[in-house]
Amino acid sequence: MAAGLSSCGxxxxxxxxxxxxxxxxxxxxxxxxxxxxPLELGTGEAAWESLPEExxxxxxVRGPQGGYHIYGRVRSAAIGPDVRVSFRLRRADEPDAAVxxxxxxxxxxxxxxxxxxxxxGNSTGALRVIFRALSGxxxxxxxxxxxxxxxxxxxxxxxxxxxxxxxIFAAP
Numbered sequence: 001m002a003a004g005l006s007s008c009g010x011x012x013x014x015x016x017x018x019x020x021x022x023x024x025x026x027x028x029x030x031x032x033x034x035x036x037x038p039l040e041l042g043t044g045e046a047a048w049e050s051l052p053e054e055x056x057x058x059x060x061v062r063g064p065q066g067g068y069h070i071y072g073r074v075r076s077a078a079i080g081p082d083v084r085v086s087f088r089l090r091r092a093d094e095p096d097a098a099v100x101x102x103x104x105x106x107x108x109x110x111x112x113x114x115x116x117x118x119x120x121g122n123s124t125g126a127l128r129v130i131f132r133a134l135s136g137x138x139x140x141x142x143x144x145x146x147x148x149x150x151x152x153x154x155x156x157x158x159x160x161x162x163x164x165x166x167x168i169f170a171a172p
Contacts, residue, residue: 037078077121081111137170
């Protein structure tokens with residue numbers, strides 16, 4: 001497993017490259033209002049696992065530094081070889097819920113370094129979405145969350161966001 005973890009809480013997983021923090025100063029992915037493109041949100045450490053709009057599942061995992069995370073993945077046929085990606089995790093049933101994970105600055109991924117070409121489009125590897133403060137899986141297991149992703153194509157500055165309602169489960 002790659003060891004690189006960025007300060008945004010997104011880190012390389014089993015099949016991802018080391019995350020680069022040298023993204024140029026660009027507008028916040030979350031504040032962008034320009035054209036969007038289709039973006040899929042998934043999970044899975046070893047392989048892509050699709051997340052439906054509602055009822056998807058993600059597993060909370062204890063990380064190598066003692067914190068907890070879930071895995072996030074995004075893919076799109078409409079992105080280039082150099083992107084920034086960020087995830088947000090919030091309690092689903094609380095209006096204006098606080099972001100529970102580290103989400104800024106976004107991780108920068110390049111084709112061959114955390115981003116791979118697939119038949120479905122360019123796809124990130126498994127990225128760790130790290131909780132800010134979690135003392136154990138019991139705090140989140142079985143609860144509904146809003147899992148959001150934001151991806152920005154560096155060359156075009158186009159941005160896409162997507163979200164799913166998921167339930168988090170503890171690793172067996």
